[in-house]
Amino acid sequence: MTNILIILLGTSVLYVFAVSRIESYVKTLALQGVFLFLLVITDIHKINWLNLGFLMFETLLIKAVFIPVFLLRVIRKNEIGREVEPYISQFYSILIASGIFMFGFVAAFWAARTNAGIKPLYFGMSLVLIVASLFLIVNRKRIITHILCYMILENGIFLLSLSVANEMPMLVNIGVLLDLFVGIYLFVIFFNKIQEMYDGSHVDILTELRD
Amino acid sequence: MISLIFFAPVILAVIALALPKRIISRIALLAPPLIYIMAAFAEYLKIEWYILPDWLMPYFQFDSVGLFFFTVMTLVFASVSVYSLFYFKSHSFTLKQESIYIAEIQFFVVAMAGVILAAHLALMWVFVEATTLTSALLIYFEKKKSSLEASWKYIYICSVGIALAFVGIILLTIGSRSIDSLFFTDLYNKASQINPFWLKVSFAFIFVGLGTKIGIAPIHAWLPDAHSEAPSPVSALLSGTLLNSALLGLLRVQKIFISAHLEGFSDFLFLLTGFLSLMISAVYMLRIKNYKRMLAYSSIENMGILFIGIALGKYGVFALMLHVLAHSLSKTSLFLTSGNILYLHKSKKIEPVSGLLMSDSRTGWLWIVSMLAIIGMPPFPIFLSKFLIVKALWMEGLSWLAVPFFLFLVIVAFGMANAVFKMAFGEAPADKNLINKNGFAAYAPQMVLLFILFIVGINISPQIYSFLNSAANFLR
Numbered sequence: 083m084t085n086i087l088i089i090l091l092g093t094s095v096l097y098v099f100a101v102s103r104i105e106s107y108v109k110t111l112a113l114q115g116v117f118l119f120l121l122v123i124t125d126i127h128k129i130n131w132l133n134l135g136f137l138m139f140e141t142l143l144i145k146a147v148f149i150p151v152f153l154l155r156v157i158r159k160n161e162i163g164r165e166v167e168p169y170i171s172q173f174y175s176i177l178i179a180s181g182i183f184m185f186g187f188v189a190a191f192w193a194a195r196t197n198a199g200i201k202p203l204y205f206g207m208s209l210v211l212i213v214a215s216l217f218l219i220v221n222r223k224r225i226i227t228h229i230l231c232y233m234i235l236e237n238g239i240f241l242l243s244l245s246v247a248n249e250m251p252m253l254v255n256i257g258v259l260l261d262l263f264v265g266i267y268l269f270v271i272f273f274n275k276i277q278e279m280y281d282g283s284h285v286d287i288l289t290e291l292r293d
Numbered sequence: 294m295i296s297l298i299f300f301a302p303v304i305l306a307v308i309a310l311a312l313p314k315r316i317i318s319r320i321a322l323l324a325p326p327l328i329y330i331m332a333a334f335a336e337y338l339k340i341e342w343y344i345l346p347d348w349l350m351p352y353f354q355f356d357s358v359g360l361f362f363f364t365v366m367t368l369v370f371a372s373v374s375v376y377s378l379f380y381f382k383s384h385s386f387t388l389k390q391e392s393i394y395i396a397e398i399q400f401f402v403v404a405m406a407g408v409i410l411a412a413h414l415a416l417m418w419v420f421v422e423a424t425t426l427t428s429a430l431l432i433y434f435e436k437k438k439s440s441l442e443a444s445w446k447y448i449y450i451c452s453v454g455i456a457l458a459f460v461g462i463i464l465l466t467i468g469s470r471s472i473d474s475l476f477f478t479d480l481y482n483k484a485s486q487i488n489p490f491w492l493k494v495s496f497a498f499i500f501v502g503l504g505t506k507i508g509i510a511p512i513h514a515w516l517p518d519a520h521s522e523a524p525s526p527v528s529a530l531l532s533g534t535l536l537n538s539a540l541l542g543l544l545r546v547q548k549i550f551i552s553a554h555l556e557g558f559s560d561f562l563f564l565l566t567g568f569l570s571l572m573i574s575a576v577y578m579l580r581i582k583n584y585k586r587m588l589a590y591s592s593i594e595n596m597g598i599l600f601i602g603i604a605l606g607k608y609g610v611f612a613l614m615l616h617v618l619a620h621s622l623s624k625t626s627l628f629l630t631s632g633n634i635l636y637l638h639k640s641k642k643i644e645p646v647s648g649l650l651m652s653d654s655r656t657g658w659l660w661i662v663s664m665l666a667i668i669g670m671p672p673f674p675i676f677l678s679k680f681l682i683v684k685a686l687w688m689e690g691l692s693w694l695a696v697p698f699f700l701f702l703v704i705v706a707f708g709m710a711n712a713v714f715k716m717a718f719g720e721a722p723a724d725k726n727l728i729n730k731n732g733f734a735a736y737a738p739q740m741v742l743l744f745i746l747f748i749v750g751i752n753i754s755p756q757i758y759s760f761l762n763s764a765a766n767f768l769r
Contacts, residue, residue, distance in 0.1 A: 291522070
């Protein structure tokens with residue numbers, strides 16, 4: 083069951099590589115939140131109830147519902163349809179994505195052979211999410227896509243923490259979630275301001291400051 | 294005192310936001326630095342007054358290196374708070390705008406205090422990210438197009454960088470499974486139990502993450518933009534305290550390496566990026582056209598010097614602490630003075646500014662003396678810290694590196710001195726009036742900071758020596 087969920091999580095990243103409608107990205111993000119929630123509850127026997135409750139709140143309410151709904155509203159309000167032409171074309175992007183997946187699986191095989199106590203597929207796929215989101219950030223131009231890819235990066239880090247299965251203290255968990263929450267909120271505030279001031283919202287227009 | 298450090302500024306900020314009255318905003322601006330000064334003294338005199346809940350106590354600590362960085366932060370914070378009085382007056386802000394600025398400053402400083410005092414690696418990470426979030430709004434405080442671009446680059450680049458640092462922290466938990474704790478004391482005491490492979494991999498991520506925040510080359514892209522576009526007192530806080538607090542985070546991680554006897558790996562990275570930062574700042578300094586960006590590149594240079602200090606281990610660590618103190622105070626003085634110049638000339642470009650000594654002699658002299666302090670002219674302490682770093686290069690058998698070290702320092706000093714003298718001397722533009730009426734808030738903070746530097750530079754008293762040395766002992 084968990085393996086299927088992780089493969090679905092990986093497939094959702096491939097989907098982001100393949101499509102260019104921004105709304106599809108947000109829906110993928112919500113879906114990732116649901117997959118992460120299901121992963122958390124399938125691991126139920128390994129963590130204490132307080133932590134489990136917190137993780138369920140974080141994945142289902144925040145990652146799967148609240149943030150996607152918030153971002154969807156921003157996108158509809160600003161009437162953003164599609165991603166503008168990326169720096170590297172879609173065909174080559176998908177080739178690179180395949181390479182990233184290959185790297186992820188190699189990492190998973192490697193993790194399985196070490197005695198570090200990591201869950202191999204979790205580990206490999208979390209690296210895929212992290213590397214793929216960094217590639218998407220570099221390759222895509224729209225600022226809203228950057229915000230969405232930051233969320234994919236955060237999901238990758240969340241999966242990595244599940245692969246290690248070491249519990250952080252509750253104080254740290256709350257702090258991390260608060261940072262994420264305020265971070266996304268501020269990203270959107272700045273995004274809205276850039277829309278207002280610059281008459282556009284991709285990074286190529288931010289060229290006022292240079293040496 | 295820790296509870297006062299965290300709660301007093303936050304409560305005052307909330308009150309200032311809720312009740313925008315002049316007297317309340319002034320109290321909210323000036324009381325927190327006073328509380329911080331008291332806290333630093335109380336800690337120095339070992340007066341313990343913890344009223345944190347028991348379960349929260351283990352998460353915060355006031356060790357010697359923390360006290361040192363906290364003291365430096367407090368000096369900068371106090372100067373910035375006083376200077377802000379002039380900043381308000383010169384910009385004619387409404388009371389509401391002033392209250393927002395004051396509240397944002399308090400949140401920012403509390404987040405930095407959290408980085409300095411956190412006793413848990415992941416909690417420190419939470420506060421580092423909080424410093425990014427709280428300061429991004431301050432950079433955009435004047436709501437200009439250019440400051441919007443700078444804030445976006447800052448918040449996004451730093452957030453992604455710091456997210457990678459969290460990857461490093463998770464990877465460290467794989468290697469430290471037998472310790473099963475991320476409290477710094479556990480990590481130091483049981484460092485030999487950490488798997489060296491995972492420690493090195495995690496360090497690479499933490500180094501990139503916190504290095505982004507410190508603004509070390511080649512991951513410094515946000516720094517010149519944010520430092521130049523923020524209001525001058527905020528630039529002073531960014532350069533004088535934010536970079537230091539992230540640096541302290543890296544020092545704490547370096548301590549794990551030293552405890553595990555693996556510092557050879559991290560020292561190499563520190564040395565490499567340190568020299569790269571010196572080179573990048575030297576290259577840009579020669580073609581610089583904007584005096585606030587010039588100060589930002591000088592920050593990159595000084596962070597590079599600090600990295601070299603870290604890499605030189607026990608020989609460089611005293612110089613490192615002295616340099617942290619001297620750089621923060623000199624750079625704060627420079628950024629605050631740049632605010633006076635900006636007010637007078639309404640331009641950040643070097644080219645239209647001249648004759649500062651004629652148009653506002655106090656600003657002119659502060660500009661020159663602060664520049665002499667930052668490039669390391671005796672008797673200012675940066676002279677001594679750079680000298681000690683060169684000596685440490687010799688002691689470590691890396692004397693050949695002194696050649697590029699001197700070369701880059703001379704280029705940076707030449708670039709800065711060239712611009713500063715051009716701005717200070719000559720004829721003042723005809724349309725500028727003599728404005729020696731700015732009031733004490735526009736000059737006094739810089740004068741006090743330069744006076745402290747002068748005193749430290751001409752004679753490091755036994756108290757100051759032992760204070761610096763106890764911080765330095767952290768890395769020995």
